[in-house]
Amino acid sequence: MSDVLDRFIKYCAVPSQSNPLTAEKVPSTPEQFDIANVIAQDLRELGAEDVTVDEHAYVTAHWPASEGCEDLPCLGFCCHIDTAWQSVGNPVHPEVKHYEGGELRIGTDRDGREVVVSPETNPQLANMAGWDIVTTDGTSLLGGDDKAGDAMVVSLLARLKADPSLPHPRLALSFVPDEEIGHGAALLDLKEFGADFGYTIDGGPLGEFCYETFNAAEVNVHARGLSCHTGTAKGMMVNASELIMRFHQMLPAEQRPEFTEGYDGFFYLERMSGDCESASADYIIRDHDQAKVEQRKRVMCHAAKLLNVQMGEEYVTIDIHDQYHNLADVVTRPEYAHLIENARAAYASIGQEMTCIPMRGGTDGSQLSFRGFPCANLSACYYNAHGVREFVPVPELEAMVDMLVDLVGRYAVPQK
Structure with a gap:
């Protein structure tokens, strides 16, 4: 196996899902320390400097x-070590399949x-x-999001070590937890990190490039009820679960993820639970336009207010938190045009046309760019992320390492 494929399979086999239900601690799951330590050991063996795994x-x-190139600005790369929580992610059995065409048969689910x-x-x-493709055996997600990115960055360093003549500035590297639950790089010490600008590697097919993301907010809705015997409930019972259902029906159905694409925003019900006395629902709202996010917030607040008016007192409460913002607000500034143009040229160096997409999600760059580390998003070459149909083509995985070698070389000269 090639260096990057070997690393990728090794990383995927270490389960490291994050968990939104324990998001009050970082990392949200102890398993993320397992993959953190594996990556750190690989970095140390290659001779990277200042390798640290902190308490988070x-x-x-x-x-x-x-x-x-010692006096040039430091170039940063950021990937995440957690995998998605929405599907089975433990254990993970990565496999290399030789694809001959037609349906790609992954295996059987649980x-x-x-x-x-x-x-x-x-x-x-x-x-x-005719390509080799990495999948699982069908019983779990693969974790190409974002362990493909992790493997690419570590393999980039292996290339630089093997050929000291390759030009590049100082590189800052970060592998962060809990990106899949909106935390991501929130605790990354940017002063110690020391990069002036850079890239996340957390995108889809080869050639994909993103400098636009959603603006994002999380919404927690809670309903209280009044329980009594169902035989004598008339005029007394208030069913909290029914209130949550009524709230959900007041949101525009056509603005759910399954009916949207491109620049369309949405309301998404992530989870709900409850009984007669207490019920809750967790939503996310997304839009590339922050003004539309604010409008979505008002729609949800109005729905809660209307229910309370109908009930005659406050039974439904709503709590809203911003999660991240559209990184285009930073990356499209003229002084950071090199992030886009250098990526375009580096893709061209491997014979790949760059495709700019408005990302229907966020990356660590969505918050890092607003914290002072402007960064656009490169391909990690995964397909069908967050589920058992996920796969990563080996030729694309290897090509991205070639692309990164060319990219760091373009920062071996002062940027205009």
């Missing part, structure tokens, strides 16, 4: 500049059903006949 499972390190990827849902498969 943040892995940070530096790589010295090549000769003559209920014995066959897991396949169809060219109809993934037309990219038409160009992958």
Whole structure:
């Protein structure tokens, strides 16, 4: 196996899901320390400097500049070590399959059903006949989001070590926990990190580039009720679960994720639970336009207020927190144009046209850019993330390491 493939499979086999229900602590799950320590050990073996795993499972390190580039600005890379919580993620059995065309057969899920990827849902498969592709055995997600990115960065360092003649500035490297639950790089010490600008590696197919993300907010809705015997409930019972359902029905159904695309925003019900006396629902709201996010907040607050008016007192409460903002507000400033143009040129160096997409999600860069570390998002080459149909093509995985070698070389000269 190639260096990056070997690392990728090793990282995927270490379960490290985050958990939104324990998000009050960082990391939200102890398993994230396991992958943090594996990556840190690989960094140490390569000779990276300042390798640290802190009390929150943040892995940070530096790589010295090549000769003559010591005075150039430090270039940063950031990936995340957690995997998605929405699907089964433990244990993970990564496999390399040789794909000959047609349906990509992954395996069987835990209920014995066959897991396949169809060219109809993934037309990219038409160009992958004859390729090796990494999947699981069908019983879990793979974790290419974002362990492919982790493997690419570590393999970049291996390339630089093997060929000291490759030009590059000093590199700052971070591998952070809990990105999948909106925390991400919130605790990254940017002063110690020391990078002036850089990239996250947390995107989809090869050539994908993102400098636009959603603005994001989290909404927690709680309803209280009044329980009594169902036989004598008339005029007395207040069913909290029914109130949550009524609240949900007051939101525009056509603005749910399954009916939106492109620049469309949405309301998404992540989870709900409850009984007669107490019920709750957790939502996220997303939009590329912050003004539309604010409008969505008002819609939800108005729905809660209207229910309380109908009930005659306050039975429904709502709590809203901003999570991150559209990184385009920072990255599109003229002084950071090199982040886009250098990425375009580096993709071209491997024969790949860069495709800019408005990301329907966020990356660590969504908050880092507003904290003083402007960073756009590069391909991690995963498909169908967050589920058992996830896969990563080996040729794309390897090509991205070539792209990163070219990219760091473009920062071996002063930027205009």
